[in-house]
Amino acid sequence: MAYQLNNVCVNYAHQMALNNVSCTIQEGKWISVIGQTGAGKSTFVKVLKGLIPTINGDYLIHQHPVKKDAKGHLKVIPEIGFVFQYPEHQLFETTVYKELAFALKQQGSSRQQITEAISMILPQLGLSEEVLPLAPFQLSGGQKRRVAIASVMMTEPKLLIVDEPTAGLDPVSREALLQLLKKWQQQEKRTIIFVSHKMDDVATYSDEVIVFHEGQLMGQFDTNHLFLDQSSLLEKIGLPLPEPVQFLKLLEELSGQKIEVASCREQDIFEKVKPLWDSRGLLNV
Structure with a gap:
């Protein structure tokens, strides 16, 4: 079971954002995506989620082409969760409970099902039920980040994309969040796509690393092989060890x-x- 791109190209206003990208995302792994600003990382993960409607090339999920609408545009893929950078800015409900319940309500879940799901997700992210009646703005920065991520996890995505999830967090909150994500990924046997510029975090948590440079895929590597044996590649494209x-x-x-x-x-x-x-x-x- 895998997510596969074959010779995918994406153009923005006549500028090539992704150039002939082919790769396979195997399930159950933590895969990091690295590269300089403008390398194509964000475009790549948006393609995976189906947020870019028009691409050249093929996108297969479990060996089947992704679904398209009547105009031939890619549809957003519901089994893939997407946590944007600074996800707490997307919090909009008046209480934490309502924020966590929102997605499941849209899916038609009952109140009992929602309550049970919230009770299961809170301890996974180091949150107590005491936060449920609070307004999101009453929480600390780290708590807001975890609530935002929990609201995506509530939908039980097969693959979770996290774009710079630790941006702006203090070192303690950053480490706690990454450990929680790793525990969830391993226990639930899910896939995480982790976009980051912090090489220490990439080295610590990744099974594989995808490297982009100027819209091109430079390679998909075992983490140890990349950092221990391919330092010349990283130096060439201006990334630190x-x-x-x-x-x-x-x-x-x-x-x-x-x-x-x-x-x-x-x-x-x-x-x-x-x-x-x-x-x-x-x-x-």
């Missing part, structure tokens, strides 16, 4: 030896490099 990987590369240069690590994640790198750093008398922790 995650800080732990930068530290690893520095130590390899200083020691003159290749340091084998289990992954590009911070803890795995630290466990390998600390003995070497200690032996040089440079690290005391």
Whole structure:
């Protein structure tokens, strides 16, 4: 089961936003999308959701072409959830309960079904039932973000697109939100498409990474392979390595030896490099 683009092109006012993009999104993975501003990331995820009605090329979901309307335009795909950047700006109901219930009401769910669904989603996002009667503006920034994301999760999307979901959050709130998303993705066996410019977050949470540059797909990589073995590609298109990987590369240069690590994640790198750093008398922790 997969989402597949074949030779997809998108033009905006005679400017190529996506150029001949082909890729496959397998279900059950956390897939990050990276690239410089204007690289094509936002256009790519909007195509996946069906928010761009006219594209050149083919878009298949589970080996079937996506549905089109009478004019041949792509339809918005309901099984894909989309959390825009600063999603709390989209909160519009007078209470948190009404905000969470809105989508299910539109689908015809009963009050009991809605209440049960809300009771299940709140603990997944670290929220208590005490927030339900509150107006969204009474919540903290991190709570608003989680309510906004919960309102999308309520529809039980097969694939969830999150566009810079941690923008503007403090480090503690950012980490808490990403851990909650990862837990949901793993427990529910769902797919997350994560658009981000924070390479440390990409390295920590991703199974795969899709890289864009000037509208072109530069590749779809295993996360460890990209950051540990393809640093020249990232340098070429002006993207930084995650800080732990930068530290690893520095130590390899200083020691003159290749340091084998289990992954590009911070803890795995630290466990390998600390003995070497200690032996040089440079690290005391």
